[in-house]
Amino acid sequence: MTGAPPIVTEVSRPWWEALARGEVCVQQCTACDHWIFYPRPFCPRCGARDPAWRTVDGAATLYTWSVARVPVAAAFAHLDEPILAVAELAIGIRVPTSLCDIAPQDVRIGMALAPVFDGGTYPGITLLRYRPA
Amino acid sequence: MTDAPVTRDLARCAAIVGAAEYPARRFSEVPAANSLEQAADLALLALDDAGLTLADVDGLSVRGIYVTDQFLPATLAEYLGVRIGYGGAPDLGGAAAAGMVWRAAAAIERGVASAIVCVYPGNYPPAPPPGDRQQRSFGASSYLPGSPQAEFEIPYGHLGQNIPYAFIAQRYAHAHGYDPEALARLVVHQRRSANANPHAIFHGEPLTEADVLASRMIADPLRMLEIVRPIRGGTAVVVASPEVARRTRHRPVAISGYGEGIAHKSPQFARDILDPPLREAAATAFAMAGLTPGDMAGAQIYDCYTIAVLMALEAAGFCAPGAGFGFLRGHDMSFAGDFPLNTNGGQLGYGQAGGAGGMTHVIEGYRQAAGRAGARQIAGCDTMFVSGNGGIMSEQVALVLQGATA
Numbered sequence: 001m002t003g004a005p006p007i008v009t010e011v012s013r014p015w016w017e018a019l020a021r022g023e024v025c026v027q028q029c030t031a032c033d034h035w036i037f038y039p040r041p042f043c044p045r046c047g048a049r050d051p052a053w054r055t056v057d058g059a060a061t062l063y064t065w066s067v068a069r070v071p072v073a074a075a076f077a078h079l080d081e082p083i084l085a086v087a088e089l090a091i092g093i094r095v096p097t098s099l100c101d102i103a104p105q106d107v108r109i110g111m112a113l114a115p116v117f118d119g120g121t122y123p124g125i126t127l128l129r130y131r132p133a
Numbered sequence: 134m135t136d137a138p139v140t141r142d143l144a145r146c147a148a149i150v151g152a153a154e155y156p157a158r159r160f161s162e163v164p165a166a167n168s169l170e171q172a173a174d175l176a177l178l179a180l181d182d183a184g185l186t187l188a189d190v191d192g193l194s195v196r197g198i199y200v201t202d203q204f205l206p207a208t209l210a211e212y213l214g215v216r217i218g219y220g221g222a223p224d225l226g227g228a229a230a231a232g233m234v235w236r237a238a239a240a241i242e243r244g245v246a247s248a249i250v251c252v253y254p255g256n257y258p259p260a261p262p263p264g265d266r267q268q269r270s271f272g273a274s275s276y277l278p279g280s281p282q283a284e285f286e287i288p289y290g291h292l293g294q295n296i297p298y299a300f301i302a303q304r305y306a307h308a309h310g311y312d313p314e315a316l317a318r319l320v321v322h323q324r325r326s327a328n329a330n331p332h333a334i335f336h337g338e339p340l341t342e343a344d345v346l347a348s349r350m351i352a353d354p355l356r357m358l359e360i361v362r363p364i365r366g367g368t369a370v371v372v373a374s375p376e377v378a379r380r381t382r383h384r385p386v387a388i389s390g391y392g393e394g395i396a397h398k399s400p401q402f403a404r405d406i407l408d409p410p411l412r413e414a415a416a417t418a419f420a421m422a423g424l425t426p427g428d429m430a431g432a433q434i435y436d437c438y439t440i441a442v443l444m445a446l447e448a449a450g451f452c453a454p455g456a457g458f459g460f461l462r463g464h465d466m467s468f469a470g471d472f473p474l475n476t477n478g479g480q481l482g483y484g485q486a487g488g489a490g491g492m493t494h495v496i497e498g499y500r501q502a503a504g505r506a507g508a509r510q511i512a513g514c515d516t517m518f519v520s521g522n523g524g525i526m527s528e529q530v531a532l533v534l535q536g537a538t539a
Binding site for chain 1: 271276277278279280281283284285286287288289290291292293295296299300301302303304307349350351352353354355399401402406
C-alpha cells in the first residue's frame with residue numbers, strides 16, 4: 001500500500017462526497033456564521049450544534065509550503081520530493097494539501113491557486129490538491 | 134531589569150535539589166535498555182545526587198516507560214517500592230519534562246508531597262510488531278479512526294515534524310524575512326558549548342556556519358544541521374519542598390515561576406501559526422517570579438529546530454516579534470557569551486534522547502543556577518529561563534529558576 005487514504009467519518013462524509021462531484025463544501029455555523037474546517041458536529045467558535053454545509057469557491061491562496069526532500073514516511077517514499085502546502089480559501093479556512101504543476105523555485109506564499117480534484121491517488125477518494133491559478 | 138532579588142529564599146518555593154543525566158550515546162554504541170530499569174536507575178542517581186534516599190520520596194512523575202501504555206506512576210512506584218502521595222505522567226511531548234517540574238512544584242506548594250522525582254528515561258518506543266494497529270500510526274501522527282490527522286493531513290503526506298516546522302519557518306520568512314546565516318550562527322555557538330561538555334554527542338566536533346549552510350536540505354528551508362540528532366540518554370530531577378531542600382547536598386534552585394500554553398495540535402490548524410503559546414506561558418512564569426527576561430543570566434530554550442529557538446526567544450520576550458534574527462546576530466550565545474543560550478550544547482549539540490531531550494534543558498538550567506556546570510559555568514549565575522516545546526510549537530512550558538539564598 002502506498003500512501004495512507006483518509007479515514008472518513010460520518011460527520012465529514014459530505015466534504016468527501018462534494019470533492020467527488022468536483023465541488024468544495026464547507027460547514028458554516030447557523031448561529032454565528034463562522035466557517036468550520038475540519039468538519040465537526042458543532043461550531044468551535046460559539047458551540048452551536050449542527051452546522052450547515054455550503055458549497056463555496058474552491059479557489060485559494062498559498063498560506064505556507066515546504067518540499068519533502070527526504071520521504072516523510074516509508075508509505076510515502078514513492079513521491080518524488082512532493083511540495084506539501086497549506087491553502088487558504090477566501091472564506092478564511094485553511095486546508096492541508098499538496099501542489100502540482102509547479103516547481104519549488106516558482107512557489108510564492110500568497111500566490112493564487114486553483115483546485116485540482118484528484119481522484120487518482122486513492123481508490124474511491126477525491127483529494128483536494130492545488131495548482132497555480 | 135527589575136529590582137527583585139536575583140536569588141530566592143526558600144520560604145515559598147519548591148526547588149530542584151538534584152539531577153541525573155546519562156552521557157549522550159549513539160544508537161550504535163549502546164543497545165536499547167529496559168526503560169523501567171532505566172527509570173529506577175535514574176531516580177536513584179538523582180536522589181543520591183541530592184543526598185536523599187528512597188525513604189524521602191513521596192511523589193513520582195514519569196514518562197518514557199515503554200513496558201506499559203498506562204499506569205506509569207503506579208508501575209514505577211511499585212518497582213521502586215515506594216508508596217506515594219503524587220503521581221504524574223503529563224502528556225506534553227517535548228514540553229513534558231518542564232511540565233513535570235512545574236506540576237511537581239505546584240503539588241509541593243499545596244502540601245500534597247514534599248519530594249517528587251521527575252524521571253524521563255531516554256529510550257525511543259520499540260517498533261511495534263508486524264500487523265499491530267500501531268504499525269500504521271506514523272509515530273506521533275495519529276492514524277487511528279476519528280483522528281483529524283488521519284483524515285485531513287496524512288493522506289497528502291503531511292507527516293512527522295520536519296514538514297510542519299518548515300511550514301512555520303516559511304510563513305515566518307514571508308512575514309519577517311529570512312536569515313539562514315543567523316540561524317547557522319546559533320547552531321555554531323551551541324556547538325561551541327557542546328565542545329565544553331564532554332557528555333554532548335557532538336563533543337570534539339567543531340562546526341562552522343558554512344558547514345550548517347552546506348548541510349543537506351531536509352524540508353525547505355530546514356537543513357540537516359538545524360535539526361536535532363536522536364541519541365540514547367536518560368534524565369531525572371528531584372523537586373523538593375523548602376524543608377527537604379534545606380537538608381540536601383547542593384545549592385537548591387527555586388522554581389520561582391512557571392506557565393504553560395497549548396494552542397493547537399497541528400500548525401495547519403493553528404489560529405495564528407506565528408503566535409506560539411510560549412507567549413502566554415512565559416508571561417505567566419515571569420509575572421509569578423516577579424522578574425523579566427532582562428533579569429535572566431541565560432536561557433535553556435527547547436531547540437528541536439533552529440526556527441523553534443528563534444520564535445521562542447521572541448515569544449518569551451527576550452526580543453520583539455520579528456526581531457529574532459537581529460537578536461541572534463547581536464549576541465554571543467555560547468556559554469562564555471553575553472547571552473548564554475543552551476549552554477550544554479542544547480539538543481542541537483548534546484543530542485535528543487526522545488522525550489528526555491526536554492529534561493536536558495531543565496537539568497542544564499538547574500546546574501547553571503546551582504553553580505554546578507563545570508567548565509561551561511556562567512559566572513555568578515543566579516537566574517535561568519527554561520522552555521519546553523511539544524508537538525509543533527503546540528504545547529509549551531516556561532520555567533523561571535533562581536538559585537536559593539545561601
